[in-house]
Amino acid sequence: MTRPLPAGDFGAWLAELAAALRGEGDTDVACGSCVGCCSSSQFILIEADERDALAHIPSELLFPAPRMPKGNMLLGYDERGRCPMLSDHGCTIYAHRPRTCRTYDCRVFPAAGVYPDEPEKTLVAERARQWEFSYADDGDRALHDAVLAAARAIQLAESAPATPVAVRAARSVIERA
Ligand code: SF4
DSSP: OOOOEEEEEHHHHHHHHHHHHTTSSOOOOOOTTOOTGGGSOOOEEEOTTOHHHHHTSOGGGEEEOTTSOTTOEEEOOOTTSOOTTEETTEETTGGGOOHHHHHOOTTHHHHHTOOOOOGGGHHHHHHHHHEEEEOSSHHHHHHHHHHHHHHHHHHHHOOOOHHHHHHHHHHHHHHHO
């Protein structure tokens, strides 16, 4: 059995995620040697205003994001599903990484009680299942219950992959807080 990992107090985590989604900071995930999300065949959106990230990614790796305003770009992945900016030693543009990467946090899955089941996201799901939140007080537990309930409501209303369900559930509680 894999070892649980401390995800931090739920309320503090949700506040950090809220700040990251507002563009007021980055998520602070204790990734260690995990590169689950960087090797899960994900297209990374880089918005037109992200000049620093765009300047650090070779233009031949970028292509226009479909159905989005001009200047929004996508970064693809290699034949192993890995981000082309990922080396054996980690992200080669970490200090300049796109907003998508700065706000990604796989703790959103245990927060919402849903986990990705796509084969290419196996590493993300494994890592996500290791996180264990702690609760500083009853308010923390109530916030977690609210995110779990929001995710269940979304799943009852529609069939959607775990990632949008989890992010929307967390966002809905953030917006009500
Ligand atoms: S899957 Fe989670 S722990 Fe692994 S690199 Fe991504 S954010 Fe970090």
